[in-house]
Amino acid sequence: MMPVLLLITFLFFPSALRANEAITWYAYDQPPAYIFNGPYKGLGFINKSQKLLINALSQYEHNEVQVSVGRFLHDLKLKKNVCIFGLGKTPERSKYVTYSNTALIHRNIHVLINKEKAAKHLLSKSINLVDLFEKHNFSTSIVDGRFYGKTIDSILAKHQNNILIRPSSADRALYKMLELNRFDFLLTFPSSAIYAIETGLISSDFELLKVKHIPAFMKTGIGCSKTEWGEKVVRDINKALTEISSKxxxxxxxxxxxxxEHDKQAFHNFFKREVLDSYK
Structure with a gap:
């Protein structure tokens, strides 16, 4: 009787036997990395990269869920079977996250600031972030739990009185607050700022300034829960990345x-060195 029941379960409820073969991909609202609404829906650079990866992981079922930064970090700590594309690596996160090889690269964090304010304070095109806090007493706002890079996170930790921490992961709110002068500058990725200006989320009265003492580009991997399931998934992800990254x-x-185009060439050189060459 038991073999018959197992056969029926396999034929009519195959998902019950493949529970370990599903990946839930968490995502958060951060155009143009992820774009979930409007005319560019699905055309974020993570949307597009993740789609290629999913196609190469045909042995899994895939579910995509939009959550906040706080939510996905919380669920990773709870060892849920979830992954997220482009998760920055920190010592704290490494306690509960299993990371893939490099999967995502992009231009590093810049300072977005009103052009008149930058001119008034004689700011150069490349600034020392510490000076913005200590010399100019500027304020900024950040998303709780977001990774800004080791150097910037260290600076932020020492200047808490100048920082407004928001629980939301939606960047549009930060851009609106910046335009309303609720704080002095925003730490953001160039692609995000350019997208915000081009789509009218913020006016063209703002400019990007490079941050000294950090690399030109940032690299991140895919983070999954630090479990037996997560380690298996990451092994499969690494195999898939080896396959698709050269395309x-x-x-x-x-x-x-x-x-x-100048940035794009430098970007390609970084991609070749940090991604392609690493798989040889």
Missing amino acids: PAYFEALSFWMKD
């Missing part, structure tokens, strides 16, 4: 929102 479509996806 032109993958670089095209990562660089989809890059406008400056």
